[in-house]
Amino acid sequence: KAGVTQTPRYLIKTRGQQVTLSCSPISGHRSVSWYQQTPGQGLQFLFEYFSETQRNKGNFPGRFSGRQFSNSRSEMNVSTLELGDSALYLCASSLVALGGGELFFGEGSRLTVL
Amino acid sequence: AQKVTQAQTEISVVEKEDVTLDCVYETRDTTYYLFWYKQPPSGELVFLIRRNSFDEQNEISGRYSWNFQKSTSSFNFTITASQVVDSAVYFCALSPWGTNAGKSTFGDGTTLTVKP
Numbered sequence: 001k002a003g004v005t006q007t008p009r010y011l012i013k014t015r016g017q018q019v020t021l022s023c024s025p026i027s028g029h030r031s032v033s034w035y036q037q038t039p040g041q042g043l044q045f046l047f048e049y050f051s052e053t054q055r056n057k058g059n060f061p062g063r064f065s066g067r068q069f070s071n072s073r074s075e076m077n078v079s080t081l082e083l084g085d086s087a088l089y090l091c092a093s094s095l096v097a098l099g100g101g102e103l104f105f106g107e108g109s110r111l112t113v114l
Numbered sequence: 115a116q117k118v119t120q121a122q123t124e125i126s127v128v129e130k131e132d133v134t135l136d137c138v139y140e141t142r143d144t145t146y147y148l149f150w151y152k153q154p155p156s157g158e159l160v161f162l163i164r165r166n167s168f169d170e171q172n173e174i175s176g177r178y179s180w181n182f183q184k185s186t187s188s189f190n191f192t193i194t195a196s197q198v199v200d201s202a203v204y205f206c207a208l209s210p211w212g213t214n215a216g217k218s219t220f221g222d223g224t225t226l227t228v229k230p
Contacts, residue, residue: 033216042223043205048216056217090159099215100147102161103207
């Protein structure tokens with residue numbers, strides 16, 4: 001059974017640019033959530049999509065956005081990149097719709113902003 | 115608002131020692147789930163254990179055991195007879211029930227180093 005796949009694994013951008021990250025969840029999982037992981041802030045929740053709808057949103061500025069497609073694949077976009085956006089972005093999928101299901105994480109996309 | 119606190123930033127033990135990782139949480143929900151995840155040096159977070167708010171029975175699974183106490187809002191995790199392969203960052207997480215279930219709150223993690 002294929003796990004959660006995230007692309008690209010590594011990327012380097014400069015301030016002001018934008019970036020799009022992709023996540024393919026485990027087959028059958030309709031919930032996809034995104035987290036930002038940094039050494040100083042731990043794992044911070046960005047947003048969660050379920051059946052193509054954003055169901056939950058964390059406390060991030062509007063520069064962070066996402067979407068989910070009908071096949072449950074998800075993308076997140078960060079516009080006008082700032083140095084502080086450098087982080088590991090983790091995608092996770094879950095089978096259970098209303099709770100109790102563990103998260104299956106991808107390996108992450110490591111973004112460096114110069 | 116939910117909050118998860120892992121007071122231990124780093125723990126270092128010698129192989130075969132038992133080690134307990136502490137987790138304290140805050141939530142106003144009556145139904146919720148608690149999790150422990152492991153992030154080895156390779157980076158990928160892996161699910162370890164889960165507990166729901168109505169089940170305070172403590173369990174043992176192999177070398178892992180957990181102690182859930184609702185009265186103190188704690189969900190501690192113990193590794194018995196630690197091994198070098200247990201070296202990793204361990205995260206405690208809290209997830210509500212319902213349509214907000216996808217919004218998990220993680221602690222800052224505890225870095226466990228097991229020395230041979």
